[in-house]
Amino acid sequence: MKEWIKSGTPWIWSTAGGLAVALVMVFGVLWMTAARGLPYFWPSQVVETAFIEKDGSKIRLIGEIREREEVAVRRLVESGFTIPGNEKFTTRYLLKSGNRDVAGFDFKWYPAPLLSKFTYPDNVLTVERREWGNFYGHLKSVKENGVVVANGDFALPELQKRVERARKLFDEIFRIEKQEIGDVNFELEKLRLKERKLQLAGKLDEAANQSIQNQRLETNGRFAEIQSRLDKLRAEIGRDTLSAEVMDGKVVDVPLSKVSEVYRANSLNIGDKIGFYFRKLYAFGTEDPREANTEGGIFPAIFGTVMLVIMMSILVMPLGVIAAVYMREYAGHGMFIRVIRIAVNNLAGVPSIVYGVFGLGFFVYSLGGTIDQLFFSEALPAPTFGSPGILWSSLTLAILTLPVVIVSTEEGLARVPRSLREGSLALGATKAETLWRTVLPMASPAMMTGLILAIARAAGETAPLMLVGVVKLAPSLPLDGHFPYFHLERQFMHLGFHIYDVGFQSPNIEAARPLVYATAFLLVLVIVVLNLAAVSLRNKLRENYRVLEGI
Amino acid sequence: MSTPEANTIQPKTSTLDMSNLLGRMSGSQTSAPFTVCLEAKNLNLYYGTTRALIDVNVQIPKQQVTAFIGPSGCGKSTLLRCFNRMNDLVDNCSIKGQVLLDNDDIYHQAVKVPLLRRRVGMVFQKPNPFPKSIFENVAYGLRTMGVKNKKILSESVERALNGAALWDEVKDRLDSNGLSLSGGQQQRLVIARAIALEPEVLLLDEPCSALDPIATAKIEELLVELKDRFTIVIVTHNMQQAARVSNFTAFMHLGEMVEFSDTTTLFTTPKSERTNDYITGRFG
Numbered sequence: 001m002k003e004w005i006k007s008g009t010p011w012i013w014s015t016a017g018g019l020a021v022a023l024v025m026v027f028g029v030l031w032m033t034a035a036r037g038l039p040y041f042w043p044s045q046v047v048e049t050a051f052i053e054k055d056g057s058k059i060r061l062i063g064e065i066r067e068r069e070e071v072a073v074r075r076l077v078e079s080g081f082t083i084p085g086n087e088k089f090t091t092r093y094l095l096k097s098g099n100r101d102v103a104g105f106d107f108k109w110y111p112a113p114l115l116s117k118f119t120y121p122d123n124v125l126t127v128e129r130r131e132w133g134n135f136y137g138h139l140k141s142v143k144e145n146g147v148v149v150a151n152g153d154f155a156l157p158e159l160q161k162r163v164e165r166a167r168k169l170f171d172e173i174f175r176i177e178k179q180e181i182g183d184v185n186f187e188l189e190k191l192r193l194k195e196r197k198l199q200l201a202g203k204l205d206e207a208a209n210q211s212i213q214n215q216r217l218e219t220n221g222r223f224a225e226i227q228s229r230l231d232k233l234r235a236e237i238g239r240d241t242l243s244a245e246v247m248d249g250k251v252v253d254v255p256l257s258k259v260s261e262v263y264r265a266n267s268l269n270i271g272d273k274i275g276f277y278f279r280k281l282y283a284f285g286t287e288d289p290r291e292a293n294t295e296g297g298i299f300p301a302i303f304g305t306v307m308l309v310i311m312m313s314i315l316v317m318p319l320g321v322i323a324a325v326y327m328r329e330y331a332g333h334g335m336f337i338r339v340i341r342i343a344v345n346n347l348a349g350v351p352s353i354v355y356g357v358f359g360l361g362f363f364v365y366s367l368g369g370t371i372d373q374l375f376f377s378e379a380l381p382a383p384t385f386g387s388p389g390i391l392w393s394s395l396t397l398a399i400l401t402l403p404v405v406i407v408s409t410e411e412g413l414a415r416v417p418r419s420l421r422e423g424s425l426a427l428g429a430t431k432a433e434t435l436w437r438t439v440l441p442m443a444s445p446a447m448m449t450g451l452i453l454a455i456a457r458a459a460g461e462t463a464p465l466m467l468v469g470v471v472k473l474a475p476s477l478p479l480d481g482h483f484p485y486f487h488l489e490r491q492f493m494h495l496g497f498h499i500y501d502v503g504f505q506s507p508n509i510e511a512a513r514p515l516v517y518a519t520a521f522l523l524v525l526v527i528v529v530l531n532l533a534a535v536s537l538r539n540k541l542r543e544n545y546r547v548l549e550g551i
Numbered sequence: 552m553s554t555p556e557a558n559t560i561q562p563k564t565s566t567l568d569m570s571n572l573l574g575r576m577s578g579s580q581t582s583a584p585f586t587v588c589l590e591a592k593n594l595n596l597y598y599g600t601t602r603a604l605i606d607v608n609v610q611i612p613k614q615q616v617t618a619f620i621g622p623s624g625c626g627k628s629t630l631l632r633c634f635n636r637m638n639d640l641v642d643n644c645s646i647k648g649q650v651l652l653d654n655d656d657i658y659h660q661a662v663k664v665p666l667l668r669r670r671v672g673m674v675f676q677k678p679n680p681f682p683k684s685i686f687e688n689v690a691y692g693l694r695t696m697g698v699k700n701k702k703i704l705s706e707s708v709e710r711a712l713n714g715a716a717l718w719d720e721v722k723d724r725l726d727s728n729g730l731s732l733s734g735g736q737q738q739r740l741v742i743a744r745a746i747a748l749e750p751e752v753l754l755l756d757e758p759c760s761a762l763d764p765i766a767t768a769k770i771e772e773l774l775v776e777l778k779d780r781f782t783i784v785i786v787t788h789n790m791q792q793a794a795r796v797s798n799f800t801a802f803m804h805l806g807e808m809v810e811f812s813d814t815t816t817l818f819t820t821p822k823s824e825r826t827n828d829y830i831t832g833r834f835g
Contacts, residue, residue, distance in 0.1 A: 417679070419675055419677060419679040420679055420681060422637060422640070422675065422679070423675065423679040423680075423681065423741070423744075424681070424691070425637070425640065425668065426635060426637065426668055426672065426673040426675075426745070427668065427669070427672070427691055427692035427695060427744065427745070427748065428665040428666065428668040428669035428692055428695055428696070428748065429665065429691075429692075429695045430665050433695055437691070437694075437695075438681055441682075442682060544682065545682045
């Protein structure tokens with residue numbers, strides 16, 4: 001035994017074991033989020049079955065099986081079900097029956113013994129809607145202005161044609177609402193601010209007032225024109241409806257203006273399903289959220305996260321590097337600098353929410369409020385920079401990650417061999433030139449290491465952001481086509497906060513749960529991508545400034 | 552870095568046993584048969600309170616190779632580093648006395664150290680090329696001086712590499728990293744880097760101690776060639792090397808300049824007992 005311990009074998013085993021645990025954790029996180037989140041986009045089969053209600057009546061069920069679990073029979077009996085047989089445990093299924101507007105619920109558990117055999121009828125139609133979630137039913141007919149234009153076997157091809165038309169109209173309406181009306185609103189707001197600014201400066205004379213009024217009139221005219229175009233489109237899109245028989249036998253009309261997609265899940269072949277899957281996945285990454293974030297995509301959150309991290313990097317790097325250069329290259333070795341160094345290291349351990357509070361108090365209220373009074377007084381009392389926004393969020397994160405960058409940079413500077421500095425100085429370079437031309441380039445991989453650590457910390461940070469800029473739903477991105485393009489005062493969406501919001505603040509938890517995992521997976525993916533970018537940059541620098549051993 | 556304190560610290564104890572030594576040396580100094588390029592006058596150097604150089608007086612002849620020999624820790628590198636003020640970089644190092652370059656005190660307040668270092672180049676013990684291309688290594692000093700003209704740069708680089716007998720080996724790969732060269736080539740690259748600035752003096756601090764015999768032979772050969780253009784001061788542990796390459800040799804011991812004369816005299820008929828003991832291998 002002693003020999004065995006001496007041989008070092010247990011040491012090797014325990015180190016390898018530690019590594020194995022770490023790897024299992026990492027892959028566990030990825031596997032778990034991927035396995036729970038990614039199947040969400042796969043078109044599930046639609047089940048049709050019958051269920052015996054508590055009062056003995058039999059009803060038809062149509063929907064997707066979302067989950068199954070073991071449950072004690074006693075519990076079911078206690079809640080009023082009559083379960084035949086004398087098993088102790090049985091299975092129950094979570095059925096997504098959709099049709100929330102018709103039935104009042106869309107997810108429900110059903111004990112297996114009370115269900116009939118599952119069938120998968122080919123002609124069950126899944127309708128994805130922009131409101132009220134999915135709709136399931138047997139297609140009966142397609143109507144135009146209330147008049148049936150196709151039914152029976154002709155209904156589906158006709159429906160698909162009309163859904164396509166409705167979708168094009170919807171996209172057009174969406175574009176007009178988002179862009180043209182957005183532009184008009186933007187101009188009106190600009191006019192209002194201009195008027196207010198002149199008023200405050202006491203320069204709003206007759207001529208200026210007249211010109212502003214004229215412009216306003218002209219813009220309002222444009223707005224009216226867009227409105228009338230929109231009304232026409234809205235009438236167009238409201239033309240068609242589909243009617244389908246839902247599970248309790250009622251025939252329900254669904255206006256095509258609310259429909260984003262129709263398909264027969266049970267008759268899709270594998271190729272269709274794969275295509276469908278990737279289309280959904282793409283839409284998830286590129287579309288705006290709908291339905292209190294429980295439907296649609298998460299593009300604004302991805303965009304916000306990436307932009308936040310990039311802005312944070314741009315802010316923290318110069319600050320951290322300059323501080324580290326001063327501490328390592330210029331400051332003495334006295335008590336004072338030692339205290340500062342300890343303070344910097346301790347800053348890394350301050351809880352992030354504290355930085356959030358600081359950001360709110362200092363950046364948002366003090367700094368932002370002052371900026372508003374000085375430069376945006378015409379907009380007051382509505383704050384411009386005096387409210388949470390992406391600039392303050394990235395500044396807060398920059399302060400949060402500053403210690404990491406300082407410490408890494410300092411270590412990098414300390415590792416630059418003295419002989420190289422002396423070599424440079426001996427060639428008549430000044431200390432500053434030596435720093436710029438030899439020392440800093442050689443320390444750049446270490447700075448990148450600092451940045452990588454900073455990104456890793458910042459990208460996942462959520463708590464402070466809730467105080468200084470993140471919102472559940474941002475009406476517009478912080479980057480758009482309106483001058484000055486970067487709107488640093490705007491609030492933004494963030495993947496971390498999105499997870500929290502969808503998972504815990506959502507009105508429809510069951511519908512949102514897979515989205516939580518999918519969003520978490522995407523957040524991990526975004527962080528991995530950002531990190532890989534930084535790592536590859538660092539490796540390139542390392543290759544350039546590699547120093548052979550022993551210099 | 553000569554501080555007022557350093558001026559006041561004047562350990563009287565050692566001046567006594569120094570006096571006869573100085574007397575012996577003064578004979579060779581006054582009748583210097585050469586043009587003096589560098590001169591140390593009563594040079595004392597302190598690391599904190601430790602006195603590392605003790606009243607050193609020496610005259611370095613122009614366009615000759617001068618070797619400093621002596622056992623480890625005798626202060627020969629420290630003395631060498633006084634000549635281009637590299638000791639300024641050492642914390643709590645103070646200097647008293649004078650170092651004259653062409654009769655100008657290089658420790659005078661008005662002296663701009665970077666300019667001085669351009670006139671007095673230095674090569675270190677271990678090759679220390681920058682992690683840049685060969686071209687950029689050699690052009691480093693010129694770029695610091697503000698030379699931007701590509702033509703002038705490439706001409707100077709070629710001239711310097713030729714001067715360091717490295718051009719033929721690297722002319723096809725000027726863009727590859729300086730660290731990809733062999734140790735001997737790296738040391739010649741560093742020499743090229745120094746002579747690209749056309750300095751007056753080239754200081755070499757044990758330039759061959761990290762090299763194999765063949766690379767050492769090449770450097771030695773190079774030094775003999777370079778002395779026509781530069782005043783060369785070399786610190787070496789290797790007495791054979793000093794004998795091979797130098798015209799003048801100085802022997803230092805425990806911070807003192809024990810003996811300075813032309814190489815043949817020093818190695819054949821040393822005046823000092825200590826020099827004799829050292830060169831015959833009795834200590835050191």
